[in-house]
Amino acid sequence: MQNSPDPALPLLEVRGISKSFGAVRALQEVDFTLRAGEIHALLGENGAGKSTLIKVVTGVFPRDAGIVRIGGEEVAPRSAKAALAAGIATVYQEVNLLPNLSVAQNLFLDRQPMRFGIVREGEMRRRAKALLAEFGLDIDVAAPLGSYSVAVQHVTAIARAVDLSARVLILDEPTASLDRHEVEILFGIMRQLARRGIGIAFVSHFLDQVYEISDRITVLRNGRLVGERETASLPRLELIRLMLGRELAETTSARASVGEHKVREVCASFENYGKAGYVAPFNLELRHGEVVGLAGLLGSGRTETARLVFGAERADGGKARVEGAPVRLQSPRDGVRHGFGYCPEERKTDGIVAELTVRENIVLALQAKRGLHRPLSRREQDEIARRYVKMLDIRPPDAERPVGLLSGGNQQKVLLARWLATSPRLLVLDEPTRGIDVGAHAEIIRLIRELCDDGLSLLVISSELDEIVTYSDRVVVLRDRAHVEELAGEAVDVGNILAAIAADGAGVAHEGRA
Amino acid sequence: MTALLPRRGLAQILALIVILAVDRVVSPQFFDLRLQDGRLFGSLIDVLNRGTPVALLSLGMVLVIATRGIDLSVGAVMAIAGAIAASLADTHSLAVVLAAALGAGLICGLWNGFLVAVLGMQPIVATLILMVAGRGIAQLITEGRIVTFSSPDLVWLGNGSVLGLPVPVAIALGMLILTGAVVRGSALGLLIEATGGNARASELAGVGTRAMILSVYVWCGVCAALAGVIAAADIMGADANNAGLWLELDAILAVVIGGTSLFGGRFSLLLAVLGALIIQTMNTGILLSGYPPEFNLLVKAVVVLTVLLLQSPKLTGFAGIAARLRRTKA
Numbered sequence: 001m002q003n004s005p006d007p008a009l010p011l012l013e014v015r016g017i018s019k020s021f022g023a024v025r026a027l028q029e030v031d032f033t034l035r036a037g038e039i040h041a042l043l044g045e046n047g048a049g050k051s052t053l054i055k056v057v058t059g060v061f062p063r064d065a066g067i068v069r070i071g072g073e074e075v076a077p078r079s080a081k082a083a084l085a086a087g088i089a090t091v092y093q094e095v096n097l098l099p100n101l102s103v104a105q106n107l108f109l110d111r112q113p114m115r116f117g118i119v120r121e122g123e124m125r126r127r128a129k130a131l132l133a134e135f136g137l138d139i140d141v142a143a144p145l146g147s148y149s150v151a152v153q154h155v156t157a158i159a160r161a162v163d164l165s166a167r168v169l170i171l172d173e174p175t176a177s178l179d180r181h182e183v184e185i186l187f188g189i190m191r192q193l194a195r196r197g198i199g200i201a202f203v204s205h206f207l208d209q210v211y212e213i214s215d216r217i218t219v220l221r222n223g224r225l226v227g228e229r230e231t232a233s234l235p236r237l238e239l240i241r242l243m244l245g246r247e248l249a250e251t252t253s254a255r256a257s258v259g260e261h262k263v264r265e266v267c268a269s270f271e272n273y274g275k276a277g278y279v280a281p282f283n284l285e286l287r288h289g290e291v292v293g294l295a296g297l298l299g300s301g302r303t304e305t306a307r308l309v310f311g312a313e314r315a316d317g318g319k320a321r322v323e324g325a326p327v328r329l330q331s332p333r334d335g336v337r338h339g340f341g342y343c344p345e346e347r348k349t350d351g352i353v354a355e356l357t358v359r360e361n362i363v364l365a366l367q368a369k370r371g372l373h374r375p376l377s378r379r380e381q382d383e384i385a386r387r388y389v390k391m392l393d394i395r396p397p398d399a400e401r402p403v404g405l406l407s408g409g410n411q412q413k414v415l416l417a418r419w420l421a422t423s424p425r426l427l428v429l430d431e432p433t434r435g436i437d438v439g440a441h442a443e444i445i446r447l448i449r450e451l452c453d454d455g456l457s458l459l460v461i462s463s464e465l466d467e468i469v470t471y472s473d474r475v476v477v478l479r480d481r482a483h484v485e486e487l488a489g490e491a492v493d494v495g496n497i498l499a500a501i502a503a504d505g506a507g508v509a510h511e512g513r514a
Numbered sequence: 515m516t517a518l519l520p521r522r523g524l525a526q527i528l529a530l531i532v533i534l535a536v537d538r539v540v541s542p543q544f545f546d547l548r549l550q551d552g553r554l555f556g557s558l559i560d561v562l563n564r565g566t567p568v569a570l571l572s573l574g575m576v577l578v579i580a581t582r583g584i585d586l587s588v589g590a591v592m593a594i595a596g597a598i599a600a601s602l603a604d605t606h607s608l609a610v611v612l613a614a615a616l617g618a619g620l621i622c623g624l625w626n627g628f629l630v631a632v633l634g635m636q637p638i639v640a641t642l643i644l645m646v647a648g649r650g651i652a653q654l655i656t657e658g659r660i661v662t663f664s665s666p667d668l669v670w671l672g673n674g675s676v677l678g679l680p681v682p683v684a685i686a687l688g689m690l691i692l693t694g695a696v697v698r699g700s701a702l703g704l705l706i707e708a709t710g711g712n713a714r715a716s717e718l719a720g721v722g723t724r725a726m727i728l729s730v731y732v733w734c735g736v737c738a739a740l741a742g743v744i745a746a747a748d749i750m751g752a753d754a755n756n757a758g759l760w761l762e763l764d765a766i767l768a769v770v771i772g773g774t775s776l777f778g779g780r781f782s783l784l785l786a787v788l789g790a791l792i793i794q795t796m797n798t799g800i801l802l803s804g805y806p807p808e809f810n811l812l813v814k815a816v817v818v819l820t821v822l823l824l825q826s827p828k829l830t831g832f833a834g835i836a837a838r839l840r841r842t843k844a
Binding site: 363365367 | 722
């Protein structure tokens with residue numbers, strides 16, 4: 001789109017960056033190259049490592065390995081402030097300025113024009129006004145920043161960064177809370193800055209916007225670099241394949257384990273089930289001894305579907321049936337009462353109770369189901385905990401250890417144990433393998449198949465397409481908060497899922513999420 | 515090394531022993547007990563008796579704090595219950611008096627619980643409303659006067675004795691056992707700790723977190739009302755202006771001294787009551803020592819700081835590092 005002033009020399013060069021959090025390897029030898037005057041999209045699903053990469057480059061997290069060069073010179077910022085001094089500015093989705101101060105004060109925070117130790121308010125406002133005028137913004141700079149829209153706040157943050165002589169501008173989901181018109185304004189500013197030779201890296205989940213604005217695309221998956229392409233020569237289907245799937249060859253053989261089975265009885269069914277502004281009404285049948293996978297991009301309505309099915313969110317229309325009988329699912333308690341279980345994606349905030357022991361976490365749902373007046377005795381609790389610690393190989397095998405001290409994979413097993421202890425008929429698993437090391441990953445996939453063979457009905461969300469294809473009997477594909485396709489039997493393969501996700505994508509205009 | 519780390523309850527027991535020892539020094543007859551008219555007398559009994567209101571408050575408060583809440587209104591609820599009890603004492607039977615006063619406490623608890631659990635208000639703000647309004651309600655009931663009574667039944671409640679123990683102490687003991695039996699005998703304890711530890715996760719596990727939160731505020735209101743009745747019975751009158759004044763802070767202090775975190779989760783009824791006793795042992799000791807009661811506040815602050823330092827993981831961390839350093843030098 002733009003001609004770089006000196007395309008030979010990259011502006012920002014990131015080479016071989018690695019970063020681990022405990023046992024989880026968030027980034028593995030990731031490279032990233034940003035040229036002067038280009039707009040470069042950084043893409044990937046949740047947990048791909050985009051935010052970690054940004055935070056490592058800007059010095060918020062220390063890195064384990066790798067180097068960062070700006071204009072050929074190696075830099076190692078230790079804080080966001082040091083990164084700014086080196087010429088890298090970051091604007092996050094939640095603008096990190098001070099809403100109670102005026103626009104002018106925000107722009108010149110820490111470097112107000114002074115005379116005799118007194119801030120020259122008039123001078124500061126005049127300069128703030130001039131600065132924002134460059135960005136086509138004519139507003140009262142004396143008013144508090146918080147009184148303006150998120151778009152204005154973003155532009156203010158960008159103006160501040162550019163005025164601090166940033167050469168590299170990183171925008172983390174800048175358009176997530178903007179409407180279409182505001183997005184246009186922001187894009188205009190981004191193009192203008194690129195013409196001035198500033199390199200812009202931006203993260204977004206809206207593929208249409210990526211194709212509209214970016215010159216090049218870098219895709220991360222599971223902490224690894226999977227591709228760096230020119231936007232113009234990367235078809236949308238190929239991009240989604242990079243974001244979601246591994247090599248197709250890997251998956252076809254694994255798929256053989258899901259054989260043909262006899263017709264199974266329906267466990268739970270949902271008819272025209274949905275909620276306005278959440279997920280469009282869908283039909284879904286879940287059968288005993290069957291795994292149904294939910295596939296789609298981030299924000300496509302996968303988690304939303306899971307929460308509706310479990311009862312964590314109330315539907316505003318449609319019918320739900322369990323074993324053929326109509327039921328009302330108004331709360332998680334209803335879901336639990338009907339024999340549903342739900343392992344949420346955010347284990348720490350929605351799953352475990354960190355300070356309670358493994359034993360207490362395991363018996364929690366069963367105890368809630370039994371009610372207050374039928375407490376499990378300590379002996380029963382010990383027995384249940386012992387059984388599942390052994391069955392799921394939870395480590396360390398100490399039921400009295402606070403669950404917060406366990407690794408991610410073992411916490412996930414504790415959550416599985418919590419639901420298995422309730423003898424559920426349906427388990428909803430949201431990204432059961434996210435943030436889990438490789439060994440535990442394979443174990444959990446094996447468990448999913450075993451549980452299914454025992455007659456349990458499973459609804460599993462995963463961003464890993466080859467994983468979903470491995471264990472699913474059927475796959476429901478979601479796009480833009482609606483169920484768009486259901487694949488069964490031979491049709492369940494990565495190619496078909498990708499095609500369903502990408503279909504019509506170009507025609508769908510993304511309105512910014514409010 | 516592990517012997518250096520304070521085990522659960524050890525810090526509190528040590529603190530109580532140290533304060534008792536100091537009390538013994540300032541008042542040599544501190545541990546003297548004598549039996550008179552079938553009732554025990556002595557400074558220790560006095561500590562238990564005076565400590566009853568805060569101990570009762572802390573029984574309710576510890577459950578509220580375990581759900582990550584707080585109840586600032588307990589002092590005001592004491593005043594309301596005391597005012598009701600005093601107004602009815604001379605015209606109604608003890609059963610009616612108790613039912614009316616405790617019923618008022620229950621309604622107060624429901625109100626707080628409704629604001630917090632159903633409307634989702636922040637506990638500190640929600641209970642501040644009743645803290646302010648409650649005292650006004652109590653003053654309306656007593657019409658601004660100090661209402662006195664002479665009903666022997668109610669007077670017995672504050673000054674009588676059973677099995678040698680003052681009636682208030684026996685009541686507090688009974689309430690401790692009752693609360694313990696309900697909370698630990700049922701699944702309530704686990705579900706309250708889960709709710710306080712992570713309300714979102716508990717809700718998704720099927721725990722009725724709203725019901726949990728509502729019930730702890732109700733219980734806190736009932737405990738506060740009982741404390742109010744006992745305080746009124748003790749002085750044979752209700753003073754709406756001063757009954758239970760600032761006691762909410764002592765109750766919170768007792769809970770914190772008892773090792774329950776204001777961030778919710780794990781709690782201990784027994785240690786909360788022990789916390790209340792630590793506070794009262796201090797108060798009584800200062801009174802006996804002849805120092806002006808103004809010292810009370812400063813000494814209290816120092817003791818609280820000491821107990822909290824003993825519980826602090828950072829400090830035990832330092833102790834660990836120091837021990838390692840000593841070992842490497844040796």
